[in-house]
Amino acid sequence: xxxxxxRVSVTCVALALIFCTIPxxxxxxxxxxxxxxxxxxxxxxxxxxxGAPQQVAQTEESPSPNPTPTAxxxxxxxxxxxxPIAPSGPQQLVPPPLPTPAGPTAPPLPTPSTSPGSPPxxxxxxxxxxxxxxxxxxxxxxxxxxxxxxxxxxxxxxxGETIGPNDYAILGDKLVGRNAANQPxxxxxxxxxxxxxxxxxxxxxxxxxxxxIDLTGNAFVRNREADTVLFADAIRFDTLTERxxxxxxxxxxxxxxxxxxxxxxxxxxxxxxxxxxxxxxxxFTTCENPRGGYHIESKSLDIYPGNKAVAKSNLLYLGALAVxxxxxIVISLAPDRxxxxxxxxxxxxxxxxxxxxxxxxxxxxxxxxxTYYGYYRVEYYTKxxxxxxxxxxxxxxxxxRQTDINFFNQxxxxxxxxQTNLQIQDQEAFSRTTRGQFQVNYQSDFGPLVTLPAQETLxxxxxxxxxxxxxxxxxxxxxxxxxxxxxxxxxxxxxxxFRQNFTNDITISYTTSSTGGLYGESSQTDTxxxxxxxxxxxxxxxxxxxxxxxxxxxxxxIDKEPELLVRPIGDLFPHITWLPVTGQxxxxxxxxxxxxxxxxxxxxxxxAGPVLAHLFGSDFSxxxxxxxxxxxxxxxxxxxxxxxxxxxPLWGHIVNEIQYTESxxxxxxxxxxxxxxxxxxxxxxxxxxxxxxxxxVYTASLTDSTYFxxxxxxxxxxxxxxPSPHSVLLLGGDFQPGPGQGFDxxxxxxATPFGxxxxxxxxxxxxxxxxxxxxxxxxxxxHIVGNCYELQIDYNQDxxxxxxxxxxxxxxxxxxxxxxGQAPSLTGIVPQxxxxxxxxxxx
Numbered sequence: 001x002x003x004x005x006x007r008v009s010v011t012c013v014a015l016a017l018i019f020c021t022i023p024x025x026x027x028x029x030x031x032x033x034x035x036x037x038x039x040x041x042x043x044x045x046x047x048x049x050x051g052a053p054q055q056v057a058q059t060e061e062s063p064s065p066n067p068t069p070t071a072x073x074x075x076x077x078x079x080x081x082x083x084p085i086a087p088s089g090p091q092q093l094v095p096p097p098l099p100t101p102a103g104p105t106a107p108p109l110p111t112p113s114t115s116p117g118s119p120p121x122x123x124x125x126x127x128x129x130x131x132x133x134x135x136x137x138x139x140x141x142x143x144x145x146x147x148x149x150x151x152x153x154x155x156x157x158x159x160g161e162t163i164g165p166n167d168y169a170i171l172g173d174k175l176v177g178r179n180a181a182n183q184p185x186x187x188x189x190x191x192x193x194x195x196x197x198x199x200x201x202x203x204x205x206x207x208x209x210x211x212x213i214d215l216t217g218n219a220f221v222r223n224r225e226a227d228t229v230l231f232a233d234a235i236r237f238d239t240l241t242e243r244x245x246x247x248x249x250x251x252x253x254x255x256x257x258x259x260x261x262x263x264x265x266x267x268x269x270x271x272x273x274x275x276x277x278x279x280x281x282x283x284f285t286t287c288e289n290p291r292g293g294y295h296i297e298s299k300s301l302d303i304y305p306g307n308k309a310v311a312k313s314n315l316l317y318l319g320a321l322a323v324x325x326x327x328x329i330v331i332s333l334a335p336d337r338x339x340x341x342x343x344x345x346x347x348x349x350x351x352x353x354x355x356x357x358x359x360x361x362x363x364x365x366x367x368x369x370x371t372y373y374g375y376y377r378v379e380y381y382t383k384x385x386x387x388x389x390x391x392x393x394x395x396x397x398x399x400x401r402q403t404d405i406n407f408f409n410q411x412x413x414x415x416x417x418x419q420t421n422l423q424i425q426d427q428e429a430f431s432r433t434t435r436g437q438f439q440v441n442y443q444s445d446f447g448p449l450v451t452l453p454a455q456e457t458l459x460x461x462x463x464x465x466x467x468x469x470x471x472x473x474x475x476x477x478x479x480x481x482x483x484x485x486x487x488x489x490x491x492x493x494x495x496x497x498f499r500q501n502f503t504n505d506i507t508i509s510y511t512t513s514s515t516g517g518l519y520g521e522s523s524q525t526d527t528x529x530x531x532x533x534x535x536x537x538x539x540x541x542x543x544x545x546x547x548x549x550x551x552x553x554x555x556x557x558i559d560k561e562p563e564l565l566v567r568p569i570g571d572l573f574p575h576i577t578w579l580p581v582t583g584q585x586x587x588x589x590x591x592x593x594x595x596x597x598x599x600x601x602x603x604x605x606x607x608a609g610p611v612l613a614h615l616f617g618s619d620f621s622x623x624x625x626x627x628x629x630x631x632x633x634x635x636x637x638x639x640x641x642x643x644x645x646x647x648x649p650l651w652g653h654i655v656n657e658i659q660y661t662e663s664x665x666x667x668x669x670x671x672x673x674x675x676x677x678x679x680x681x682x683x684x685x686x687x688x689x690x691x692x693x694x695x696x697v698y699t700a701s702l703t704d705s706t707y708f709x710x711x712x713x714x715x716x717x718x719x720x721x722x723p724s725p726h727s728v729l730l731l732g733g734d735f736q737p738g739p740g741q742g743f744d745x746x747x748x749x750x751a752t753p754f755g756x757x758x759x760x761x762x763x764x765x766x767x768x769x770x771x772x773x774x775x776x777x778x779x780x781x782x783h784i785v786g787n788c789y790e791l792q793i794d795y796n797q798d799x800x801x802x803x804x805x806x807x808x809x810x811x812x813x814x815x816x817x818x819x820x821g822q823a824p825s826l827t828g829i830v831p832q833x834x835x836x837x838x839x840x841x842x843x
Contacts, residue, residue, distance in 0.1 A: 169194045170205065170213075184209040191215060200235065213237045221251075228253040232269075244271045260286055260788070260809070266301075277303040282311065286788060286809070293788030294318050298329075308367040318785075330365040330375075354800060355448045357383030371395040377408060384448060385411040401428040410445050419445035436462045453482025469497030488512045501537040506530075527554055542567045546588075553593040556675050561598075563588030572606075581608050592673055599672060600632040618648040629667075629677050637667025639679055657689045684708045696722055712737040726759075727752035743768040745775075757784040784809070 173189030186206050193200040193215075203217025214236050221230040230251035237244050250265040264284040271277045282301035287293030299313035308330055316324040349361045359381040367373035374392030381387070389408035395401065406423040422442040429435045437460070444454040458478045465471035475491040491509045498504065507530070514524040528551040536543045544567075548560040565586050572581040583606040591598035609623025622644040629637045641663040648656045665682045687705035703716040714734040721729040733746035746766045754760035761780040767773045777797040784790050790807045 172205065182209050202235065211238060211240050213239065221246075241272075245269065260288065262286055263288075263290075277301075279303070287786055288788070289786050290317075291319055292786035294785075308365075328364065330367070352801075355383070356381040359384075371397055374405075379410075383414065385413045387411070401426070403427075408445065412445075412448075414448065415451060421445045433466055434462065434464045436460070453484055455482075456480045469495070469503075471495040483516050485513070485515045487514075503535050505533045507532075525552075527552060539569070541569055550593060555594060557593065558673065558676050559591040559593065559598075561589045561591060563590070579608060579611060581606065583607065590673065590676065592675070595674065597672060601677075602630045603677070604628050615646075618646050621645050631672055633672050635668060635672050637665070637669075637671075637677065637679060639666075640664045653692060653694055655691045655693075657691075658686070659689075660686045698722070724752075754781065755783075757787075758782065 169192075170187060171190070171192045171194070172187030175185060175187060177183060177185030184207055186204065188204055191202045191205040193205075200215065200219070200221050202215035202219040204215070206214045206216075208214075214234060216234045219232045219235045221232075221235070222228070228251065230246065230249055232246040232250070233248040235244070235246055246266070246269040248265075248267060249269045250263075252261045252263050254261050262284065263286070264282070266279040266283070267281040269277060269279050279301040280299075282298040283295060285293065285295035287295065295317050296311075297315045297317065298311040301309065301311045303309045311329040312327070314326040314329050315322050316326070350359070352358050359379065361377075361379045363375045363377055365373075365375040372392070372394050374390070377387070377389030377391065379387040379389075387408060387410040390405065391407075392405050394403045394405075403424070403426045406421075408421045410419045412419050420442065421444070422440065424438075424440045426438040427435070428437075439457070439459040441457040442454065446452050456479065459476070461473065461475040463471065463473050471493075472495075473491070473493040475489075477489045477491075478487070480486040489509060489511045491507070493508075494506045496504045509527075509529045511527045511529070512524065513527075514522060516522045530547075530549050532545075532547040534545045544565040546560050546563045546565070548558075548563070550557045550559060563586065565584065567584045568582070572583055573579070583604065585605075586603040587601070589598065589600050605625070605627040607623060607625045609621075611620075611622050613620045622642065624640070624642045627639045629635075641661070643659075643661050645657065645659045648658075650656060662684050663680075663682050665679045667679075669680070670678045685705065685707050687703065689701060689703050691699065691701045693699040698719065698721045700719045701717070703718075705713050707713065714736050716734045717732065719729075719731040721731075723729060728749075728751045730749040731746060733744060735743050746768065747763070748766060749761070749763045751759060751761045759782050761782075763776075763778040763780075765775045767775050775797070777795070779795045781793040782790060788809060790809060792804070792807070794803045795801075796803075
């Protein structure tokens, strides 16, 4: 076998698409018959003045006395410096370019030599191409993106590697042409290009002697994880511009796809040296049979590794039917998938509502970088008007600051006004011990046909702490409701950690409140509140001393001057193992500014139980709680409550449970204070729950209760049946005894298969008092098409709406949803993303 070898001086970026593990090489005897060509080429073609790749032919040698060494694992690049590694996932189509590794490069490959001390170059066995993939019969043949997975550093290469970090090799069975500068040549038979990150194969390769390498005949590209394979009619590599072009490319990948594969095609794919890929006439799907499922055709697709993918002029097909045209689709390829701003619905939703009319809602995502991303909201209602919004996140690169913005403006025709909702939240770590948060909320849009005064909230807080545990918090909050009311609150908290079991907290707040009347009158109140809490914990008890003081009469406020709370740790009587007893004791002086009443108070609370026992085949549980209050005014009050339950199994298919609760109150209910130690009336209640079951076939329960007030209570019933392994029936309601009463309304829920790959679910109420009429119907139908996507149709009688949504089964955790009247969007104009969960700090 003959071999061509060459040292590469720069990183082979554009053609290093993927990586595969190289099998063990053939022995010297097996390789001696073929004219095998091995060439390591310079991407910039700068090895010679004329720019032609240098090639050194290996002459036929007699077999070496030592066997040909086995190929060691292909060396990999050192960790990338200064460039982020693109995340994994189905959207990760192009990795970042491979920079020239810092530090010394691997030593040059040894050239063939007949000297006794020079070992011959190791022969690398060709990689046979994978089975040719049958093209997917799209309705309009087009192309999809080139899938290029992220580059993951591998173990440090060992001495003797035949492919270095900056090298690639071309192998073939036969060399045709001259191996000289500026001279073209061809390689035929099992042509393979091996890189640090992948392998490219074809039947034929042609080098024009100046710039281009063309591969034809079963050309393929495969990554090292072997989960992505690309095929093309031809592959061209430009050694000067480091651009790789695939003609009529097609492929399949399972990267990030939780079910099935991602199939894609493209008439022309071009990858530049910086890793950006441009695809003309892209066509992609996750269905094995697109005509029975869906596919999306795009005029062009630009993929920015680790950032975003932008598809323009898109047409969605369900089967052979084009159902929706989208001018642009932006998909974020950045990490932090949990952030809802990175999961914008790029497919618009279309629906109808009796109040808002026909509407269309779209979210156009953007992600220029990992520190700035979000989406634009465009919503139009035929009765209400046009609404525009912006949702974005801005971060510092060091992660010390993040600003979240959520804005939406609705031009409301019904109320003849512009309504705006705005939320801004800014969080910043000023230092390792100090951080701050600032938040603004403004809401004037409360939904269709709802007119309320605009609400404004401004919040600012600064927190400072040290390693010892001491902490100081400063806060300000202002909230207004139009001209009706306004509140300002200034707060300060100081936490001191004297020891691990000894702490003190001091809180000071100053609040001003003003309200406006219907006729212009107004009132204002100022309140100063100070509280100190000292906690000391021992091995036997926890002691808490509280000072709590208001500067004026406030409704519901009680001054504590001071209060001591003692909580013994553990069981009060540890020698009685079957009866756990816990308790606490409180003593202090209390003052009610509003009633101008002050007095001393003591409170003792003890709990015995729960006691667990097994009696006569039944499980018994019970506990008793006693609380006693004494006041210096002479008032006394007490509360004794007890709870018991007994569960008894009968004949293997019946379980009966009896529960009893009783509470006795002695003394004045709301004396001497109106806001402290206010007890309710005593009560007695007992209930009996009878459950009858037969494995998983059915379960029935009857619930009866009484309050011992000589009045009959409702009898509740619940029945769950499983008529077949794939169907469930639930019935529930109550029966009211007495003349003219009886069964009220029964809730009926049914889930059952409804044809092939379909199921039907019904939830409704049967009104027995209205001629057994069905009310509040909710019908849900689900159908899976071609094991590819799922259709969901929901009809709700209360809301008077029908919704249709489609979910791709390939991405169940992060579905690419599109539909007409999708249920999550049927919430009116008010942005649901204004909930607090949306603005949770992303770690």
